[in-house]
Amino acid sequence: MLKDLFHLYAERWHFFLNLTIQHLEISLIAIVIAIIIGLGLGILISRYRHLCSPVLGLTNFIYTIPTIALFGFLIPFSGIGNFTAIIALTVYALLPMVRNTYTGLTGIDREIIEAARGMGSTSAQILFRIQLPLAFPVILSGLRNMVVMTIALTGIAAFIGAGGLGVAIYRGITTNNGALTIAGSLLIALLALLTDCLIGRYENHFKKKRKLL
Numbered sequence: 001m002l003k004d005l006f007h008l009y010a011e012r013w014h015f016f017l018n019l020t021i022q023h024l025e026i027s028l029i030a031i032v033i034a035i036i037i038g039l040g041l042g043i044l045i046s047r048y049r050h051l052c053s054p055v056l057g058l059t060n061f062i063y064t065i066p067t068i069a070l071f072g073f074l075i076p077f078s079g080i081g082n083f084t085a086i087i088a089l090t091v092y093a094l095l096p097m098v099r100n101t102y103t104g105l106t107g108i109d110r111e112i113i114e115a116a117r118g119m120g121s122t123s124a125q126i127l128f129r130i131q132l133p134l135a136f137p138v139i140l141s142g143l144r145n146m147v148v149m150t151i152a153l154t155g156i157a158a159f160i161g162a163g164g165l166g167v168a169i170y171r172g173i174t175t176n177n178g179a180l181t182i183a184g185s186l187l188i189a190l191l192a193l194l195t196d197c198l199i200g201r202y203e204n205h206f207k208k209k210r211k212l213l
Helices: 002-011 013-047 049-064 067-078 082-106 110-118 123-160 166-174 178-212
Strands: none
Touching: 002 013, 002 178, 013 049, 013 082, 013 123, 013 166, 013 178, 049 082, 067 082, 067 123, 082 123, 110 123, 123 166, 123 178, 166 178
């Protein structure tokens, strides 16, 4: 089996390279959108606590919907292809971002906020200079989980006509080509592990740097 895999990678490296680039593009777009929306919602519900339960409840509910079911639900509205995949992946990626942003911001000592406010800092200055920097480790932890999950879930997007390494898996399944299926799966796992490793190294570096301050 290993010999077949190496032969497949060597023979069709251009095919796998193109799929890998597509996979990263789809994942990155969904991740960036989820970061923007997730941070915004997390900040919003940390300011207006009465919105916390409905927002987190909704994101938790969506998170429990099977991926294929959500794809199927979106197809009548947005069709098949990358656009629908990005919408679904963004929706799934929201929960860890919203939850960790909210947890990080609400976990800050109120005395720090009051001291900054007493010194004349505006709400925007408190948010960007005090709250977000202090909450960053918690937010980064959520970001790490979200990025790995998004890269892994992007593999399923091929079943609705999107690109990425899921195409290799889909073709392998439909043509009964086990080597092709495993080759695509291994590359997705490798991308997820590499990304997790890189963010983890940055997370550890940030924690060490913070201890020195």
